[in-house]
Amino acid sequence: MASSTTIPSTMKAMVSKPNGGYQLANDVPQPTLQPDAMLIRVHAVSLNPYDAKIVEFGMSDPGAYVGGCDSAGVPCRLDGMYGRPATPEHRRFAARLFVLAERWLREGRVRNHPLEIREGGLESVDAGLADLRAGMIRGKKIVVPLEVGA
Helix, strand or coil, X not given: CCCCCCCCCEEEEEEECCCCCEEEEEEEECCCCCCCCEEEEEEEEECCHHHHHHHHCCCCCCCCCXXXXXXXXXXXXXXXXXXXXXXXXXXXXXXXXXXXXHHHHHHCCCCCCCEEECCCXXXXXXXXXXXXXXXXXXXXXXXXXXXCCC
């Protein structure tokens, strides 16, 4: 199921800065899509402890690491193993899993992390990463709204 969406040659991304943290870059080349991957138009991205450690421990050259292991968006290109439609069995499994997760939430066996919204744009992301490293964030979901354009 390859999409007919035109894919630009560059993308916006949060990339590692020379002195730590992340910065917004507007002209990062699109990655080469591997057979076991999909390309999505990102609407929301999450920086996790993993992203912080990559930069903190210098595991990537500055500007080389694109942060955001978790993201949400709309699929643009689904090739390889993702290019096949879901089977009825897949849909039934997903429906059962959703019902099970809802029941566990109701019963208190699992819970959502409390949500904290931080204003301030990209600078707040760096501050949030510093708070994470300092151990000030535990068991919370931090959201920083970013207005980056189309």
